[in-house]
Structure formats: C-alpha cells, structure tokens
Amino acid sequence: MPDARRTDAVLLLVALVWGSSYLSAQTATAALPVLLVLLARYALSALACLGFVAARTGSRRGPRRWTRDELRAGVPLGVTQAAVLVVETYGVAHTTAANAGLIISLTIVLTPFLDRAGHPGGLPPAFYAAAGLCVLAVGLLMSGNGFHAPRLGDLLMLAAAFVRAGHVALVGRLTAGRAIRPLHLTTVQTLVGSALFLVPAARELPSLAHADAATWTQLLYLALFCSVFAFLAQTWAIQRTSASRAGLLLGTEPIWAAVVGIALAGEHFTPLTGLGAAVMVAGTYWGQAVERAHRAGAPPHRTAPRHEQAEPVTPRPAQEDARWPTPTPGPPPPTTPTAV
Template sequence: MPVARRTDAVLLLVALVWGSSYLAAKTATVALPVMAVLFARYGISALACAALVASRRQARRWTRAEVRVGSLLGVTQAAVLVVETYGVAHTSAANAGLIISLTIVLTPVLDRTGSRRLPGRFFLAAGLCVLAVALLTSSTGLHAPRLGDMLILVAAVVRAGHVVLVGRLTAGRSMDPLRLTTAQTVVGSILFLPPAIAHLPDLAHSTATTWTQLIYLALFCSVFAFLAQTWAVQGTSATRASLLLGTEPIWAVATGVSLGGERLTLWATLGAVLMVAGTYWGQAIERTHRTTAAKTAKEDEACPVMTPTSA
C-alpha cells in the first residue's frame, strides 16, 4: 500500500475510533458510575503510556516544561472528559458525536492570537451549526433542551478552550507528545481516584464486556488515537488531515445507529446533515483565512512599508 493511502487509512481509523468512543462511553456508564469509568480510562492509559516511555532506548530526561505543561493540560483535559462523559450518559451517542464537533468552529472564535478578524462567512457557518444543535436537541418535538445535550454543548466549549491552550503552551517549544500525554493521563488518574474510591469494588467486579469497553476507551480512543494522529499528520497536509479527522461525527452517528440501536428522526437527520456541512464549511473558511493571513504577514516582512523622515 502506498504511503499516502496508508496515512489516509490511519487518519480515517482515528476518526472512526473517536466517533465510536461515544457509544462505548455511554454503554460503560450504564454499568458503572461516570467517575469509575473515567478513573479506569485514565488509569489504563497512564500505565500504557508509562510503559511506552520506559521502553524507549536512550530516552532523555523529562524537562520541567513537559511536566508543567502536561500537568496543566491534564487538568483541562480531565474537565473536558468529565462534562463530556456525563453528557453522553444522558443523551444518544449520535447526538454527542455531532454536538461535540462544534469544537471545530468554536476553537477559532476563542483563539484570538491572530491579527485579523474572522470573516463574516465563518459566523454564518457557525450559525448553521447552532441551527443544527437546535434541530438535534428538539428532534422529537419542541421541549426543553435535554440535560445530556446541554452538557455536550458545554463540553464542546471546554474542549475548544483546551485546544487553544494546547496550542499556546506548546508553540515554539520542543516537547515530546508521548511525555505530554503520559503527564496528562497521570494527572487525570490522580484527580479521578478520590471520587472513584467508593466505586472501586464495583469496578473490580465488572463484567468482561464492561472491561472490554474500558480498555477500548483507554488504549484505542486515548493512547492509540493520539499517537496515530501524531504519526499520520507528519505524512500528509494539514488540510487533508483535518478533512479526514472531520469525519468523526459521521462515524459517531454510524456506530450509534448500527451498533447502539439508536434512531434518527427526520428533524434529527436534517440537524446531522447541517452540523457536518456547517463544521466543514467553517473549517474551510478558517483554514483559508489563516493561510491568507500568514502569506500577507510574510509579504509585509519582506517588503516593509517605508515611512518618510523629516529633513
């Protein structure tokens, strides 16, 4: 298989794994409390990451920046998963995967590092996503928003903030992605241990099916997905990678309907289509805007404006 096709296949697999994580998390929270699920997910991930770090030959020592940044990101990532997991426990896996994709259009709004404002068309795309959320949350008729849908909406905002923080804390720094991930999982394990202690006996006596779901969430949806994404994006363009990873909500709907027995009404289907279209549109607008801004900045540096001087 050519390298390009192999890279595309890996990115699609990452998107599929992330899309299926909502159904796995929802099913696991039926058998166990949310905090027990999160502790198990983080604990297994931390052990796997630590084993990978230890297996490296001639590994350099950890830097203070890696520990400091990884610990801070561990707190924000834990906040994302707390809200997201409680949300998916109270809504469908399909809805969760679709609404969380709002992160794509929320991230540029929260990231104000650029010198130029986002074009108006971007906010039209964001408005389309908001309309999609309204259709998804009221797909069975007009009613108050469901708790789960609202929590997933909050999780999308928190995740966007986390993504912005990752970019700002790692920009211009040489940091090992595996060590950052290890630090995050260790911090998450420590944070979730106290509220999960009372449920450890239930966790220990969980069925093989539940443990399979927990291991899948930890090793595939966390460790594998992150490392595979890091490897794959080095062999393709950022545009192609974002398009392939952007199929995550499609896989969330596919797994929820085919494996979880969930049903989409006509209005929910329309909302799903609008959500995917809105996020792709917004992503394309932001990418073009960022590329144009970077090109203009380089041109300005190459041809500085000459200001007249007084005689």
Template sequence: MPSARRVDVVLFLIALVWGSSYLVAKTTTGALPVTGVLFARYAISALACAALLLTARRGARRWTRAEVRAGALLGVTQAAVLVLETYGVAYTSAANAGLIISLTIVLTPLLDRTTGSRGLPWTFFVAAGLCVLAVGLLTAGTGLHALRSGDALVLAAAVVRAGHVVLVGRLTARSPMDPLHLTTVQTVVGSALFLVPAATQLPELAGGSVGTWSQLVYLALFCSVFAFLAQTWAVQRTSPGRASLLLGTEPVWAVVIGIGLGGERLTVWAALGAVLMIAGTYWGQAVERSHRTGIARERRRVGTADAGTAHG
C-alpha cells in the same frame, strides 16, 4: 501501500475510534458510575504510557520541566472535557453527542486569537450559525424545548474542548515537546483527579464484567493513547488541511455507529440537524483554513518586502 495512503488510513482510524467512543462510553456508564469509568480509562492509559516509555528508554529524549508543567495543565483541561462529555453521553444518544462535540471545529478559531480570529470572514459566522441551528434541531426531538441535560453537558464539553485545543497549540509552540511525555503526564494527572471520587466505587469497578472491562480498555488504549500519538505521527506527514478533513469525519462515524450498532434512531428534525452540523463544520473548517493560509501568505510577503528594503 504508498506512504500518503498509509497516513490517510491512520487518520481515518483515529476518526473511527473517536466516533465509536460515544457509544462505548454510553454503554460503560450504563454498567458503572461515570467517575469509575473515567478513573479506569485514565489509569489504564497511564499504565500503557509507562510501558511505552520503558520500551523507548534507549535513545529517548530527556524530560523537560516545560513538558511536565504543560502536561499537568493540559491534564486538568482534558479531564474537564472528558467528565462533561462522559456525563453528557450518559444522558443523551451517542449520535447526538458525536455531532454536538463537533462544534469544537468552529469554536476553536473563535477562541484562538493567534490566527487572527477577529478578522474571520462573515461566511465563517454563517457556517457557525448553521451549527447552532443544527444543535437546536438535534435536541428538539418532536418539538422545541429546553436543552436536555445530556445535550447541554456535551455542548459545554465542546466549549471546553475548544479551549483545550487552543491551549495545546499555545503551550507546545513555545518549545518542542515529546507527545508521549505530554500524554503520560496528562494521564497521570487525570488518574489522580478521579481517584478520590472513584475510591468508593473501586469494588464495583473490580467486579465489572469482561465485556465492560473490554470497553474500558478500548476507551483507554485506542480512544486515548493510540489516537493522540497516531494523530501526532500522521499530522507530521500530511497537510493540515487533509488531516482536518479526514479527522472531521468523526461525527459521521458517531452517527453511523450509534444507529448501526447502538440501535439509536434520529427523528426527521434530528436527521436534518445532523446534515446541517456536518455541512456547517466542514464549511467553517474550510473557511478558517483558507483565512489562516491567507494570513500566513501575507506575513511571508511582508517579511520578504521588509528584508528587501533592509538590503536595499
């Protein structure tokens, strides 16, 4: 298989496992308390990272203080995302959760001032407006009403996730960091954060069925460890635009899996909301990418002109 196609397959797999995570999380939280699910997910991920570190010990790069500090901070923000997202999906449909969380795509550029977010074209805000309208339609059901608690929590998770993404970019831009080191610190921090809340639930967690534990292992190994490391590997081997396009299929998979395997149903209004959300996020993503490319091109032009003036 050609290298480009192999990278595309990996990106599709990441989007697929992330899209499937909402139904899996909803199923596991139906059998176990949310904090117990989160602790198990983090603890299994931490053990997997430790195993990877042991196998990669020879020739591995040494840890840096920057990696530990960044990983600790990102561990807190990532835990905040997962607690909001997991509690949210417990009280809404997996399809809704996967669609609403995709708001991260249009929220991230608004929070990231380093890419010139203040000068985003008006078309980006139209795309963002479509996404907001989509949220209203997704949560309306058969009529307009206040946001359900589950939808509101997933919406909050999208906001925090956008901040987390921006923070990842800022912290890793300062100095090169090993993705496995960062992931390991984040999983250890997450395990520590959820250990106390889940302490009283450990007997119930230990008594979980084989099916439930299989889902917990899937969330930890595939939706967390594999997805993060594979994303880092793939993004380094393709263009940012192609990577974001393929990873942007996550909400599509969430809907397909939620309806196909979870037996969920979309009302006519929710189906329209799903179409608007996918269209809005893809449009907003394309506008932001074009805007960012234009800024980079302009900076290169100015830098070349300045260099020419200096030599002149």
C-alpha cells in the same frame, strides 16, 4: 498499498475509533459510575503511556526524563482535559451516541473564537455564518421528535464543546515554540487525570471487581484504542500528509459516531435530527475551511511572526469522550504540523 492511501486509511481508522468511543463510554457508564469509568480510563491509559515511554527512551537520543516545559504544560493541560472528560462523559450518559458526536463537533468552530493567534483583524464574516449554521444544527439535534425543552445530555455535550475549545486553545498557547515530546506530555496529562479522579472515585473502586467482562472490554477499548492507539496513529499519520487533508479525514468522526450509534445501538434519526446532522457536518467543514484559508492568507506586505507563518495546527473535531487524550504537538516537521 501506496503510502498515501495507507496514511489516509490510518486517519480514517482514527476517526472511526473516536466516533465509536461515544457508544463505548455510554455503555461503560451504564454499568459503572461516571467518575469510576474516568478513573479506570485514565489509569489504564497512564500505564500504557508509561510503558511506551520506558520502551522508547532507550532507543532515542535526548533527555530521558521529562523536561521542565513538558511538566509546566502537562499539569494544567491535565486539569483542563479532566474537566472536558467530566462534562463530556456525563453528557454521553444522558443522550444518544450520535448526538454526542455531532454536538461536540462544535469545537471546530468554537476554538478560533478563543485562539486569536493567526487571525489579524478578526475572523471573516463567512466564519460567523458557518458558526451560525452549527448553532442551528444543535437546535435541530436537540429537538428529537419535535421541538421541546433541550435534554440534559445535549446541554452537557454543548458545554463540553465550549470547554474543549478552551482546552485546545490552551494547548496551543502552552506548547508554542517549545520542544515538547507529545508522548511525554500526554503521559503527564494521564497521570494528572488519574490523581484528580482517584479521591472522588475511591469509594466506588470495589465495583471494578464486580464488573463483568463486557464492561472491562469497554474500559480497555476506551483507554488503549480510543486514547493511546488513536493518539500514536494520528501523530504518525499527520507527519505524512498535509494538515488540510488530515483535518478533512479526521473531520468524519461525527459521521462515524452517527453510523455506530445507528448500527450497533439501534438509534434512530427523525427527520429533524437527520437534518441537524447534515447541517452540523456541513457547518463544521465550512467553518474549518474558512478559518484555514484566513490563516494562510496573512497580509503579504508585512512579515508575519514565526507562529503565523507556519501552517495552522488543525484541532481534531471531537471529539475525548470521546477523543482523548488530546495529542499535543511537539516541534512540527518542516511542512506539515502535528494536529492538536
């Protein structure tokens, strides 16, 4: 297989894994308390990340221990990531996997409102039009079989999209201009999350001993595939393609979330929710394209700051439960930055 096709296949696989994470989280929370699921996912991910760090430090030059910048960024990002997961996982437990994957995609158009770097003079009107289209899509998705009061799970996923957008903006602010290794930073975040969930979930720990094989399979899948594997694969692939192409392929995540929900969980789309899904995908792609073009079109008569000259980091559509842990960029390659 040519290298370009292999890279595209890896990115599509990451999007598929992240899309399927909503159904896995929904299945796990049906058997175990939400906080216990989060603790297990964080702890298993932390163990895997620590194993990778231990295996790689002997074969790479440079500091083996965590740097001060990695710790300073990793601790607050671990806290905000935990906040994202709490809201998101509770939301997945009270709505369909398809709706969860589609609504969380609002992160794509919400993040530029919070991360104003690279947007001199504000965002173009077309971006606000795309954001309005996404808001309309959320209303259609929440309507279900007819217009009624929004469901709790849909509202929680909407809140999760706002919180995740803030987290993504904070990632860029804390890592810009710093030599931070993505794996080391992610390891710090998983350790912080494990510590945060240990106390509130401690009373439920005996439930893990009584969990059946299917539940443990879901927990391991969330930790090892949706978190660790997806992060490492995305980091590998984004260095071998353009940010625009990577964003396009990773942006198929909500589509996979809908496909997995319908195929494996027997979820059904009404005409209203089907229309909402189509509008959401169209709005997020349009908003992403407008924002990227606006960043690239900095005024030529002035010298843009160094962080504006680089091609923008493309936030992955959400996804943590979906898509988690959030890969944080280290020093980007000369032409292609690492996606957040």
